[in-house]
Amino acid sequence: MSAVIDNHAPAHGHDSHDHGDHHGAPHGLMRWVTTTNHKDIGTMYLWFSFIMFLVGGVMALTIRAELFEPGLQIVSPEFFNTMTTYHGLIMVFGAIMPAFVGFANWLIPLMIGAPDMAFPRMNNWSFWLLPPAGILLMSSFLLPGGAAGVGWTMYAPLTSQMGPGMDTTIFAVHLLGMSSIMGSINIITTILNMRAPGMTMMKMPMFVWTWLITAYLLIAVMPVLAGAVTMTLTDRHFGTSFFNAAGGGDPVLYQHIFWFFGHPEVYIIAIPAFGVVSQVIPAFSRKPLFGYASMVYATSSIAILSFIVWAHHMYTVGMPVAGQLYFMYATMLIAVPTGVKVFNWVATMWKGSLTFETPMLFALGFLFLFTLGGFTGLVLSLVPVDVQLQDTYYVVAHFHYVMVAGALFSAFAGVYFWFPKWTGKMYDEKLGKIHFWLTLVFFNMIFFVQHFLGLAGMPRRIPDYNPQFTEFNQISTIGAFGFGLSQLLFLYILLKAIKSGKPAEQKQWDGADTLEWTHLPTPMPYHTFENPPTVK
Amino acid sequence: MSNATPTHNYYLPEPAGYPVIGSVALLLFTGGMAMWFNSHALGPWVTFAGVAVLVYMMYLWFGKVISESEGGLYTKRVDVSYRWSMSWFIFSEVMFFAGFFGALFYARLYAVPELGGLDQKLLWPDFSPGWPTSGPMPHDPFETVNAWGLPALNTLLLLTSGVTITIAHFGLLKNNRKQLIIWLGATILLGMTFLACQAIEYSHAYSEGLKLTSGIYGTTFFMLTGFHGFHVTVGTIMLIVIWFRCVKGHFTPDHHFAFEGVAWYWHFVDVVWLFLFVFVYWL
Incomplete structure (x- = not known):
């Protein structure tokens, strides 16, 4: 993506649209530090997220390496705990969320x-x-006592017992929250106030709609997370009793507040992924998105429902049966709008003129595997089942089908889809397809077997296990290393395309119909739509 | 840069260094606090360095925004952007307080009654649940603050300040600068009086034994009123800034969103106070 820079740096200046916009603007590193251009900022978000993806990935590989055999081989149990914790935090807050904010910046x-x-x-x-x-x-890894091995959910009272690494982690969450809130306010304001003449709300591309709803969710729940970790901080250092039963508080209170954030967070990750897929599938089906309006309403319903189901993460914590029943039924209700979306995507392809370039492959991989992850979610929503499966590898398999096969596949689909538009260069289609198939196969190798491990009772977040689980764990670990290496192929594909990719066409995908394809040249000028287009 | 002029009906600023200065400031501020809380000698220094840089950044950035606004770069559409963004910012603040109110309600409705329930009798045989409470573990006794003393006066002060800022706004709309400046000044004084009363109330509370460490009652009381007090402080600083801007002759009857944004914020802290008065002090 640094090709974006080269294409528009004044030294090259081959694009007439640049017309000296850079006079007096900083160059080199300072250009990126001070930039106010949505394309530059989107690029930085995407690269940051990819770097974090690799960092979090190395942590995942540490976990899988330790779990290759029963017993303790490679890392200490304490370090293993920090790996599960920071793998989660980095992937959620450092990789997936910034990736989709990067898309939002570039595309909205x-x-x-x-x-x-x-x-x-x-x-x-x-x-x-x-x-x-x-x-x-x-x-936090360098501080006395090491990083906090508390899980990405940072449950009290464990968080009260950690060293200084817990404090830096809490402050990191504060800064990430500030970033998300400011980013979301920006996105909502842009969507509500900056549309071109004629671009009514119900004409907006689905991706824009999904970000409008996601940004709303972020503004609603990130402050609650900030509150939760602030309470943890004051409990740790100022003698408050929020989560201390001896003082009249309750550790379960933390879980309620955290999951009031945490469940909408799941949709904060998933909904922009829905948006990307809703652009990619119609483009390669050469048909408009089926049921656009129902898609808007379904997404909004998911967002609203996401606020009232949080305690399904806490069935075993001790709550009245009436509470369990309510949260079970409310959770199952989410399957309805989600089903609407899945059927709409399938119906979009029905009788379409389909082709299967890399973005479409990833979108179809998303559709198939995300649906599986949704089904296991439905299984877990059942209280009696969840009581058995709580904190087993079944849960790990479930949410990785949603987070990796859902969000990450969709992010890959989006990168391959818009890469030609962003950089003006075409990636190697053959390598892209190889990347897809490797990713798909290795993903299932890692996580499909984990369903069986979970059903057989293997607990998560534990560095050792009963020898009966060995074979499936070894399959999972081999899959994980294969998956990790496949992502280096992705990096190679991107760098190769930036360096020597063939020039892309204005409308690289003939089914793509949003403004960036129909109204803007490839490569795009540094500033676009300085005079707004009129939308029919 | 060609986009620095409002030719395209939306003002797009040039590249700017303020944000990254703010990021460095927040890294110092949070890193310093992490050091401070863990008794590192340099902690306070790093923290205050962070605060200093942050204040410097805000001075530069807000100064720039003010000069752009007074320079006529902000069109109607930019104005609408500011309105949306301030509304959503206040919504995020509402959710922040909702988290702490949620903690209060959860403690009162679930946590404390359960600690007095049959399940806990083995562990805490002598605990009788009620409110206020400092929990089953023995704490120093404390007196709660009487809602109809200083808190009632504070309610009156804040509600009055909501009226005075509206009178000031009417002055601005009629271009009556004297009315604007006097009533805005009155709002600032009311805000400061409120903060002084809170300080007196806190010192009374501490002398009566009610501390941040007084179990769940002290926790929720000081955290909720403390965060509110912090927000009133920020609101008062915002009022002071726009008061100076009014004195310098800024704002016109049809272009003064900075004033309105501060007024919205002020009403927001006012409404939060009403919830505090009812649920923290009174009931």
């Missing part, structure tokens, strides 16, 4: 015909809060 102004985001300087700050948060997060 283009798709609605806006000259940039509503608040370009705040946009810059949203990104540049991430590196300090990353520094705080990683610095």
Whole structure:
């Protein structure tokens, strides 16, 4: 993606649209530090997220290496705990969320015909809060007592017993929250106020709709997470009793507050992924998205329902049966709008003129595997079943089908889909397809077997296990290393395309119909839609 | 840069260094606090360095925004952006307080009654649940703050300040600068009086034994009122800034969103106080 830079750096200046926009603008590193351009900021988000993806991935491989055999081989149990913790935190807050914010930055102004985001300087700050948060997060490994091995959910009272690494982690969450809130305010304002003439709400591309709803969720729940970790902080250092039963508080209170954030967070990750898939599938089916309006309503319903199901993460914590029943039924209700979406995607392909380039392959991989993850979610929503499966590898398999095969596959689909538009270069289609098939096969190798491990009772977040689980764990570990190596192929594909990719066409995909494809040349000028297009 | 002029009906700023200065400031601030809380000698220094850099950054950034606004770069559409963003920012603040109110309600409705329930009799045989409480573990006794003393006066102060800022706003709309400046000044004084009363109340509470460490009652009381007090402080600083801007002749009857944004924020802290008065002090 650094090709974006080269294409528009004034030294090259081959694009007439640049017309000296850079006079007096900083160059080199300072250009990226001070940029107010949504394309630059989107690029930084995407690279940051990819780097974090690799860091979190190495942590996952550490976990899988330790679990290759029963017994303790490679790392200490304490270090194993920090690996599960920071793998989760980094993948959720450092990799997946910034990846989709990167898409939002790049695409929302283009798709609605806006000259940039509503608040370009705040946009810059949203990104540049991430590196300090990353520094705080990683610095915890160097502090006395090491990083906090508390799980990404940071449950009390374990968090009260950790060393200084817990504090830096808490402050990292604060900075990440600030970044998300500012980014979301920017996105909502852009969508509500910066649309080109004629771009009514119900004409917006589905990706824009999904981000409008996601941004709303983020603004609603990130402050609650900030509150939860602030309570943890004051319990640790100032003698408050939020989560201390001896003082009249309750550790379960933490879980309620955390999951009030945590469940919408699942949809914060999933809904932009739905948005990307809703652009990719119609493009390669050469048909408009089936049931656009129902898609908007279904996404909104998911967002609203996401606020009232949080305690399904806590069935075994001790709650009245009436409470369990309510949260079970409410959770199962989410399957309805989600089903609407899945059927709409399938119906979009029905009688379409389908082709299967890499973005479409990833979108179909998403559709198939995310649906499986949704079904296991439905299984876990059942109280009597969940009581058996709580904290087993079945849960791990379930949410990795949603997070990896859902969000990550969709992010890959999005990168392959828009890469030609962003950089003006085409990636190697054959290598892209190889990347897809390797990713698909290795993904299932890692996680499909974990369903069986979980059903057989293997607990998660434990570095040792009963020897009866060995074979499936070895399959999973081999799959994990294969998956990790396949992502280096992805990096190679990107770098190769940037360096020597063939020039891309304006409308690289003939089914793509949003403004960035129909109205803008490839490669795009540094500033686009300075005069808004008129949308019919 | 060609986009620095409002030719395209939306002002897009040039590249700016303020955000990254703010990021460095927050890294110092949070890193410093982490050091401080773990008794590292340099902690306070790093923290205050972070605060200093942050204040410097805000001075620069807000100064720039003010000069852009007064320079006529902000069109109607930019104004609408500010309105949306301030509304959503206040919504995020509402959710922040909702988390702490949720903790209060959970403690009162579930946590404390359960600690007095049959399940806990083995562990805490002598605990009788009620409110206020400092929990089953023995704590120093404390007196709660009477809602109809200082808190009632504070309610009156904040509600009055909501009226005075509206009178100031009417002054601005009629271009009556004297009315604007006097009533905005009155709002600031009311805000400061409120904060002084809170300080007096806190010192009374501490002398009557009610501390942050007084179990769940002290926890929720000081955290909720403390965060509110912090927000009133920020709101008062915002009022002072726009008061100076009014004195300098900024704002016109049809272009003064900075004033309105501060007024919205002020009403927000006012409403939060009403919830505090009812659920923390009174009931």
